[in-house]
Amino acid sequence: MSKQTGPLVDLTAAPCCPPLVQQRVPGETAAVLAPAFKALGDPVRLQLMSMIASAEGGEVCVCDLTPAFDLTGPTISHHLRTLREAGLVDAERRGTWVYYRARPQILRQLAALLSV
Amino acid sequence: MSKQTGPLVDLTAAPCCPPLVQQRVPGETAAVLAPAFKALGDPVRLQLMSMIASAEGGEVCVCDLTPAFDLTGPTISHHLRTLREAGLVDAERRGTWVYYRARPQILRQLAALLSV
DNA sequence: TCTCTGTCTCGACGTTCGTCGAAACAGAGA
DNA sequence: TCTCTGTTTCGACGAACGTCGAGACAGAGA
Numbered sequence: 001m002s003k004q005t006g007p008l009v010d011l012t013a014a015p016c017c018p019p020l021v022q023q024r025v026p027g028e029t030a031a032v033l034a035p036a037f038k039a040l041g042d043p044v045r046l047q048l049m050s051m052i053a054s055a056e057g058g059e060v061c062v063c064d065l066t067p068a069f070d071l072t073g074p075t076i077s078h079h080l081r082t083l084r085e086a087g088l089v090d091a092e093r094r095g096t097w098v099y100y101r102a103r104p105q106i107l108r109q110l111a112a113l114l115s116v
Numbered sequence: 117m118s119k120q121t122g123p124l125v126d127l128t129a130a131p132c133c134p135p136l137v138q139q140r141v142p143g144e145t146a147a148v149l150a151p152a153f154k155a156l157g158d159p160v161r162l163q164l165m166s167m168i169a170s171a172e173g174g175e176v177c178v179c180d181l182t183p184a185f186d187l188t189g190p191t192i193s194h195h196l197r198t199l200r201e202a203g204l205v206d207a208e209r210r211g212t213w214v215y216y217r218a219r220p221q222i223l224r225q226l227a228a229l230l231s232v
Numbered sequence: 233t234c235t236c237t238g239t240c241t242c243g244a245c246g247t248t249c250g251t252c253g254a255a256a257c258a259g260a261g262a
Numbered sequence: 263t264c265t266c267t268g269t270t271t272c273g274a275c276g277a278a279c280g281t282c283g284a285g286a287c288a289g290a291g292a
Contacts, residue, residue, distance in 0.1 A: 020162075020165060020166040020169055020170065020223075021166075021169040021170055021218070021220070021223065022170060023166075023170055024166050024167055024170055025162055025163055025166040026163075027159065027163065030159040030160075030162040030163045030166075031159045033162065034156070034157055034158055034159040034161075035157070037153045037154075037156040037157040037162065038153075038154065038157025038158070039157070040150070040153040040157075041150055041151070041153040041154025041155070041156075041157040042150055042154070042249090042250080043143065043146040043147045043150040044146075044250090045150075046136075046141055046146040046149065046150045046153065047140070047141055047143065047146045049136060050136040050137075050139075050140050050141040050146075051140055053136055053137040054136065054137055054138060054139055054140055061268095062268075062269065063268065063269090066268095066269095071250095071251075071252095072251075072252060072253080073268080073269070073270085074251085074252070074253080074254095074269090074270075074271080074272095075250070075251055075252070076269095077269060077270055077271085078249095078250075078251080078270090078271095079250085080270095081270085081271095082249095093258080093259085093269085095258095095259065095260075096258080096259055096260065096267070096268060096269090097259095097268070097269085098268080098269060098270090102137070104232045107136075107137065107230050107231075107232050108230075108231075108232055110230050111227050111230035111231045111232070114223050114224075114226050114227035114230065115223075115224075115227045116220050116223050116224055116227070158279090158280080160280090177238095178238075178239065178240095179238065179239090182238095182239095187280095187281075187282095188281075188283080189238080189239070190239090190240075190241080190242095190281085190282070190283080190284095191280070191281055191282070193239065193240055193241085194240090194241095194279095194280075194281080195280085196240095197240085198279095209239085209288080209289085211288095211289065211290075212237070212238060212239090212288080212289055212290065213238070213289095214238080214239060214240090
């Protein structure tokens with residue numbers, strides 16, 4: 001992993017987001033946004049996302065995330081990568097530890113899409 | 117299928133939904149809400165959800181949904197069942213046709229959870 | 233009653249997912 | 263340089279998923 005790991009999906013590229021209730025989501029938009037919902041579609045990842053997004057200082061160390069679950073380190077790492085690749089979080093290594101922070105813009109996009 | 121098909125998951129039972137960014141989502145809440153995100157995590161289902169939720173009159177016939185995709189009837193039916201079981205939509209047969217309508221309350225819950 | 237059409241269920245298939253243990257990698261400190 | 267710890271990658275496994283074709287079911291109309 002490089003020092004600064006960005007998302008593999010650029011969600012700012014998504015033609016963005018009149019509420020799903022107001023206007024049909026076109027196929028291309030669905031293809032871009034569905035992976036983000038999919039990433040949130042696992043209970044462990046939903047909790048991870050929340051722990052990261054609600055963290056004081058805006059970031060959390062993996063070392064604080066892992067012990068909160070009854071899962072091995074590699075499994076947590078795998079879920080974090082899924083969140084990263086979905087563009088929901090960013091990771092940065094500083095010294096020994098790796099810190100994750102949320103990308104609020106995409107959360108806003110998803111919330112806007114679902115708003116009624 | 118009975119005349120009136122309800123969701124298998126009662127989302128009103130979920131201890132509901134301070135924003136994920138404000139407060140850690142507890143495990144039980146994550147277990148209840150993650151399946152809804154998962155259901156939206158497929159491009160076909162995201163479009164189906166949008167077509168249903170944005171329909172005039174608040175409902176759509178399956179016969180109008182199916183031809184919008186390059187997929188077989190059984191496949192669309194399977195995706196609709198997934199949305200139903202996630203509590204996102206309701207189905208009702210009236211005569212020959214089956215109509216789907218959105219459940220706005222759960223969309224509101226999901227949007228609230230993601231709001232920043 | 234029979235037939236026709238719309239929708240769902242069933243069974244099968246290849247693919248993806250969630251999990252683990254083992255091993256590799258990165259940085260800190262001796 | 264060596265070692266120790268935190269994190270990720272790799273390879274494997276069973277379970278779940280998305281899709282299909284074939285067939286079953288439901289209601290309308292003759």
